[in-house]
Amino acid sequence: RKEVEQDPGPFNVPEGATVAFNCTYSNSASQSFFWYRQDCRKEPKLLMSVYSSGNEDGRFTAQLNRASQYISLLIRDSKLSDSATYLCVVKGGSYIPTFGRGTSLIVHP
Amino acid sequence: SQTIHQWPATLVQPVGSPLSLECTVEGTSNPNLYWYRQAAGRGLQLLFYSVGIGQISSEVPQNLSASRPQDRQFILSSKKLLLSDSGFYLCASPQGENYGYTFGSGTRLTVV
Numbered sequence: 369r370k371e372v373e374q375d376p377g378p379f380n381v382p383e384g385a386t387v388a389f390n391c392t393y394s395n396s397a398s399q400s401f402f403w404y405r406q407d408c409r410k411e412p413k414l415l416m417s418v419y420s421s422g423n424e425d426g427r428f429t430a431q432l433n434r435a436s437q438y439i440s441l442l443i444r445d446s447k448l449s450d451s452a453t454y455l456c457v458v459k460g461g462s463y464i465p466t467f468g469r470g471t472s473l474i475v476h477p
Numbered sequence: 478s479q480t481i482h483q484w485p486a487t488l489v490q491p492v493g494s495p496l497s498l499e500c501t502v503e504g505t506s507n508p509n510l511y512w513y514r515q516a517a518g519r520g521l522q523l524l525f526y527s528v529g530i531g532q533i534s535s536e537v538p539q540n541l542s543a544s545r546p547q548d549r550q551f552i553l554s555s556k557k558l559l560l561s562d563s564g565f566y567l568c569a570s571p572q573g574e575n576y577g578y579t580f581g582s583g584t585r586l587t588v589v
Binding site for chain 2: 402409410414457467
């Protein structure tokens with residue numbers, strides 16, 4: 369089993385839709401969780417950290433489910449500019465973060 | 478906050494030629510530093526990480542090497558490039574426990 373798994377998609381949704389991505393991780397000792405956004409041919413950029421109690425930033429909501437070992441990202445009222453690849457990142461007690469392969473989102477008019 | 482500089486942005490090199498990519502960090506001291514490679518349409522593959530000057534850990538066997546001659550400098554090298562070395566090379570460093578990782582803008586390497 370891979371350490372961090374994501375559905376590669378693509379998720380093809382119309383503007384205004386709500387879309388959710390999940391990311392599962394295998395290391396139960398993982399401590400820190402993040403969602404990144406990567407635009408085509410650009411570097412990944414931090415979208416948001418994921419906290420145990422869940423957190424929201426505008427149209428974006430992140431959740432952590434430690435029992436089932438997954439994190440989720442919910443995007444409400446999708447915009448064309450949300451089209452990108454979304455990477456989940458999991459970090460345990462070591463120095464090394466583990467990146468998922470990313471989920472591609474395409475928002476169309 | 479820290480800033481990571483990478484250069485060059487784009488590089489086209491012939492098979493068998495040497496490679497040197499540089500990453501420098503501003504705004505922090507003694508950072509952990511990472512080199513990742515992303516092949517076209519693929520995820521990020523960790524190549525090397527460093528927790529301090531002269532300390533390099535390699536994650537995958539390959540014809541690449543890394544060095545950390547200074548606290549805020551991380552260099553990725555190869556003596557002879559292969560076609561399979563083509564990809565998007567990214568340098569990264571943690572911002573803090575709950576602030577994720579900052580990436581440089583990357584170097585897109587094409588080996589021809």
